[in-house]
Amino acid sequence: MRTANTRTIVIWTLVALIGGxxxxxxxxxRGEEVSAAWMVAAALGSYAIAYRFYAKFIAYKVLKVxxxxxxxxxxxxxxxxxxxxxxxxxLGHHFAAIAGAGPLVGPVLAAQMGYLxxxxxxxxxxxxxxxxxxxxxxxxxxxxxGRSLGQMAREEIGPFGGAAAILATFAIMIILxxxxxxxxxxxxxxxxxxxxxxxxxxxxxxxxxFYLRVLRPGRVSEVSLIGVGLLLLALIAGRWVxxxxxxDAFTLAPSTLVVWLVAYGFIASILPVWMLLAPRDYxxxxxxxxxxxxxxxxxxxxxxxxxxxAVTDFASRxxxxxxxxxLFPFVFITIACGALSxxxxxxxxxxxxxxxxxxxxxxxxxxxxxxxxxxxxVMALVAASIIDPxxxxxxxxxxxxxxxxxxxxxxxxxxxxxxxxxxDLAQAAKNVEEASLLSRTGGAPxxxxxxxxxxxxxxxxxxxxxWYHFAIMFEALFILTALxxxxxxxxxxxxxxxxNVYRPFxxxxxxxGLVICSAIVCGLWGYFLWVGVHEPLGGINQLFPIFGISxxxxxxxxxxxxxxxxxxxxxxxxxxITGIPLAWDATVTLTASYQKxxxxxxxxxxxxxxxxxxxxxxxxxxxxPAKTMDDMHTVVTNSTVDGVLxxxxxxxxxxxxxxxxxxxxxxxxxxxxxxxxxxxxxESKLVAPAGLFPTREEKEEQRDAxxxxxx
Numbered sequence: 052m053r054t055a056n057t058r059t060i061v062i063w064t065l066v067a068l069i070g071g072x073x074x075x076x077x078x079x080x081r082g083e084e085v086s087a088a089w090m091v092a093a094a095l096g097s098y099a100i101a102y103r104f105y106a107k108f109i110a111y112k113v114l115k116v117x118x119x120x121x122x123x124x125x126x127x128x129x130x131x132x133x134x135x136x137x138x139x140x141x142l143g144h145h146f147a148a149i150a151g152a153g154p155l156v157g158p159v160l161a162a163q164m165g166y167l168x169x170x171x172x173x174x175x176x177x178x179x180x181x182x183x184x185x186x187x188x189x190x191x192x193x194x195x196x197g198r199s200l201g202q203m204a205r206e207e208i209g210p211f212g213g214a215a216a217i218l219a220t221f222a223i224m225i226i227l228x229x230x231x232x233x234x235x236x237x238x239x240x241x242x243x244x245x246x247x248x249x250x251x252x253x254x255x256x257x258x259x260x261f262y263l264r265v266l267r268p269g270r271v272s273e274v275s276l277i278g279v280g281l282l283l284l285a286l287i288a289g290r291w292v293x294x295x296x297x298x299d300a301f302t303l304a305p306s307t308l309v310v311w312l313v314a315y316g317f318i319a320s321i322l323p324v325w326m327l328l329a330p331r332d333y334x335x336x337x338x339x340x341x342x343x344x345x346x347x348x349x350x351x352x353x354x355x356x357x358x359x360x361a362v363t364d365f366a367s368r369x370x371x372x373x374x375x376x377x378l379f380p381f382v383f384i385t386i387a388c389g390a391l392s393x394x395x396x397x398x399x400x401x402x403x404x405x406x407x408x409x410x411x412x413x414x415x416x417x418x419x420x421x422x423x424x425x426x427x428x429v430m431a432l433v434a435a436s437i438i439d440p441x442x443x444x445x446x447x448x449x450x451x452x453x454x455x456x457x458x459x460x461x462x463x464x465x466x467x468x469x470x471x472x473x474x475d476l477a478q479a480a481k482n483v484e485e486a487s488l489l490s491r492t493g494g495a496p497x498x499x500x501x502x503x504x505x506x507x508x509x510x511x512x513x514x515x516x517x518w519y520h521f522a523i524m525f526e527a528l529f530i531l532t533a534l535x536x537x538x539x540x541x542x543x544x545x546x547x548x549x550x551n552v553y554r555p556f557x558x559x560x561x562x563x564g565l566v567i568c569s570a571i572v573c574g575l576w577g578y579f580l581w582v583g584v585h586e587p588l589g590g591i592n593q594l595f596p597i598f599g600i601s602x603x604x605x606x607x608x609x610x611x612x613x614x615x616x617x618x619x620x621x622x623x624x625x626x627x628i629t630g631i632p633l634a635w636d637a638t639v640t641l642t643a644s645y646q647k648x649x650x651x652x653x654x655x656x657x658x659x660x661x662x663x664x665x666x667x668x669x670x671x672x673x674x675x676p677a678k679t680m681d682d683m684h685t686v687v688t689n690s691t692v693d694g695v696l697x698x699x700x701x702x703x704x705x706x707x708x709x710x711x712x713x714x715x716x717x718x719x720x721x722x723x724x725x726x727x728x729x730x731x732x733x734e735s736k737l738v739a740p741a742g743l744f745p746t747r748e749e750k751e752e753q754r755d756a757x758x759x760x761x762x
Contacts, residue, residue: 063103070096077167077361084356087433090166091347094174094429098422101178106418109183113617113625114190116410121735123196124406131323131560132543133197135737136406137271138415140263142743143333144536145403146420149185149395150339151227151533152234153388153602154424155526156494158432161385162443163373165362166436168382173432176383176390177425180632184606185395186417187613187629192400193407194729197559199540200400202547204612204707206728207619212710216608217548219703220397223601224541227394228576229591230598231534232316233583236308238495238527243301245524246308248289249531250301253315255281256331264325278334286338289524290517305584312534313577319535320542320569324406328535335532340423342525346430346505353508359436359443364468372448372467373492375654380643384599389428391636393605394537395421401540405559411741431494434501441471442479442488446497450490451675460489482512483519495526541572588676588685596657596693597700600647603640604704610636611711618715619725626715637708644701648694657694661687 073093076085110116127133136144161169192198198206201220205213239245255278262274292301303311319328365371366378374385388394399417407416435443444467445453445460453460457473464471480488483503488496499522507515543559545568550557556564582590610633617626650656653663664686667674677683718725738756740749 063100066096066099070094070100077170081361085361086354087350087357087437088354090170090357090429090433090436091350093170094426095347097174097178098426101182102414102419102422105178106182106186106414109186109628110190110411110414110418113622113628114187114413116190116413118409118411118741119735120410121733121737122193122407122410123404123730124408125735125737126730126733127196127405129560130325131565132402133405133560134323134325135408135739136325136329137263137269138408138412138739139271139275139743140329140333141403141406141408141412142416142420143336144329144406145332145398145416146423147332147335147339147532148398148402148536149388149392149420149533150424150427151231151388151394151537152495152526152530153386153392153394154428155431155498155530156234157386157599158389158428159435159494159497160373160447161382162359162432162435163363163371163447164366164378164382165360166357166432167361168366168378169386169432170429172383172386173389173425173428176386177421180606180610180636181391181395181425182418182421183628183632184391184609184613185399185421186413187617188396188609189399189404189407189417190410190413191613191616192404193410193413196730197405197543198400198728199544199547200396200609200612201544203400203616203728204608205551207612207615208707208711208714212707212714215703215706215710216612217544219700219707220605220608221541221544221548223393223605223700224397224537224544225572225575225579226591226594226598226601228534228537228541228572229579229583230595231530231537232309232312232576232580233591233595234493234495235312235527235530235534236305236580236584237493238523238530239303239308240305241302242293242524242527243298244289244293244520245527246301246303247292247297248285248524249527251285251288252282252331252334253327255285256327256334259330259334260326263330274330275333275337278330279337282334282338286521286524306581309577309581309584312580313573316535316538316577317569317573320539320573321565324402324539328402328539329406332532332536338525339427343427343430346434346502347426349505349509350430350433353505355433355437355505355508357433357436358438359440369652369655372444372452375652376643376646380639380646383639384603384643386428387599387602389425389431391603391606391632393602393607393609394533396605396609397540397544398536401543402536408737408739409735409741412739415742431498431501434498434505435494436501438497438501438504439469439471439475439479441465441469442476442500443497444469445471445476446488446491446500447494448490449492449676453490455489457487457489482515484516485519495523498526499523538569538572538576541576542568545572586685588682588689593689593692594696596689597647597697600640600643600697601700603636604644604700607633607637607640607704608707611708615711615714619718619727620729623719633708637704641701641705644697648698648701657690657697661690661694664690 073089076089124135201217204216259274259278369377441464444464453463457476461473499519502522503515503518506518546556579591583592610629613629653660668683
């Protein structure tokens with residue numbers, strides 16, 4: 052026993068030293084070259100310690116997960132929404148569902164402030180806030196038959212705060228789905244390689260689902276090998292298709308992609324989870340994690356240096372060319388999903404609690420998946436920080452600021468202190484076979500350039516263009532998996548809402564309800580997407596500016612519900628675990644909301660922007676990004692809508708937090724008045740490991756028991 056303990060101590064001491072050294076180098080190095088490998092070391096060392104100690108403490112000491120208690124997946128198994136799912140498949144589903152656009156593009160944009168602020172928040176934020184939120188929400192939802200976040204708020208906080216939470220969460224969900232869909236359309240439009248490869252994941256997933264359900268139940272390793280092999284073949288074939296006569300068939304216009312996305316979202320929402328959603332997400336996870344792993348390995352092998360400053364001059368100003376606003380609070384809002392995401396709480400109270408086999412798995416699936424997403428955010432920040440800063444700003448500054456020629460862009464970027472010649476800008480585009488890289492805003496193209504730079508250092512410069520286009524397609528796949536799961540969760544939320552009026556809707560798998568609610572949810576985000584594709588300043592483009600704030604406001608709702616449940620369930624002394632992140636998130640997000648509504652800077656404040664454009668209309672002038680007088684009127688409308696929506700959502704979140712505080716205080720004073728909507732205890736008959744790899748005791752338990760077949 053002593054030898055084992057000594058070995059454990061040595062291992063974790065080394066992990067701590069590696070992570071600590073990484074942090075020391077990042078924090079103290081100034082005016083010298085710093086390898087990106089130190090950022091990877093700091094991240095992985097911190098993640099390992101957090102998962103081993105902090106997550107385990109919360110799961111077993113605070114939440115007191117119970118392996119003998121049957122989960123909703125076991126008790127309510129109906130093969131449609133409730134279905135006990137192998138932890139490995141469910142880990143893949145959950146990670147794929149939560150990992151959308153945020154961890155890919157948010158950190159890239161935040162690199163405007165330098166690599167250090169973003170690195171600190173991504174890692175510290177996920178350990179103490181984001182992963183904690185995901186795990187705790189998953190636990191409490193599992194204890195409540197997989198109830199949605201809004202419905203848990205209504206049942207545990209009360210009808211007033213609950214109604215505010217339900218309204219806010221559903222509205223934010225539609226905005227998030229519309230934005231995710233728009234990013235997918237932009238990535239796949241006119242891209243036969245990406246469209247073909249991603250389309251092929253659907254029949255592959257169907258095959259995997261039937262293989263596990265009908266042909267070889269429980270054979271996860273077998274189906275994994277089959278799925279990965281077919282996925283790699285689809286990726287290779289995608290390039291062949293793009294260079295063949297079939298290319299036209301898979302070269303789709305944005306409007307056509309909208310129709311296909313809405314149809315896919317509807318079908319994925321109503322089919323049984325084992326048939327398409329879970330296996331497809333599991334399949335895509337191999338590509339996601341595989342690419343990120345190879346990217347991290349590439350950083351270790353190539354040792355690229357961080358060319359971006361640790362902290363740039365824009366960190367102390369509020370007029371950055373990539374996004375306006377000061378470091379506090381906007382770097383936290385911009386990074387969003389890589390550290391803390393309200394969207395995740397909807398998945399943790401949506402599909403996953405209806406599929407989890409054991410409460411003991413919430414640590415791996417809830418906390419572990421969020422650490423995986425944070426690692427994606429770190430690699431995105433690395434990719435943005437290793438390219439030439441001049442190229443970074445030329446790619447991410449809007450055309451209205453740097454112009455549309457490499458000569459003008461070079462001069463403007465040079466005035467910010469980052470020198471890059473017109474020839475270098477032109478060559479960078481030529482290297483990845485693009486006509487131009489100027490003003491390729493949104494973060495995704497920058498990430499693709501960074502990925503191609505790292506991989507080409509390993510495989511040779513001749514493959515730089517291949518890796519760039521591979522990365523673009525990879526990003527589209529990354530985001531699409533969040534869209535299909537999100538649509539299903541939106542259906543659950545709407546069913547919970549309507550179930551308060553008409554009881555049959557509360558039966559999640561009631562066929563009329565699931566068809567009607569799926570159609571409504573797809574129709575809502577599909578409408579905003581359709582208008583956004585056809586009108587550059589309309590539809591979901593109108594709501595895009597409030598994406599980050601609404602996501603973080605949703606996290607405040609989730610943390611408020613978690614804190615309330617910790618207090619009401621007799622865990623008052625541990626309420627700080629979610630209470631402190633709640634206080635931080637509320638402070639950051641409400642500050643950002645106030646500035647976005649009332650700031651006197653038109654680049655920040657919606658109402659000030661409205662005033663500036665209205666005054667220009669009165670004077671007969673046209674201001675960018677508008678190109679016509681009609682566009683000017685659209686900008687005025689958008690600014691007004693965004694300002695009103697931001698204020699309304701912030702007010703709803705304040706109502707939720709205040710009402711949650713009232714419930715907590717009442718419980719502390721008079722606990723007898725409190726009630727919990729927790730489902731009754733039922734003993735579990737399933738045997739399943741808590742982690743990815745079963746312990747010796749779990750292996751023995753599995754040998755002694757006959758586990759019901761399931762995916």
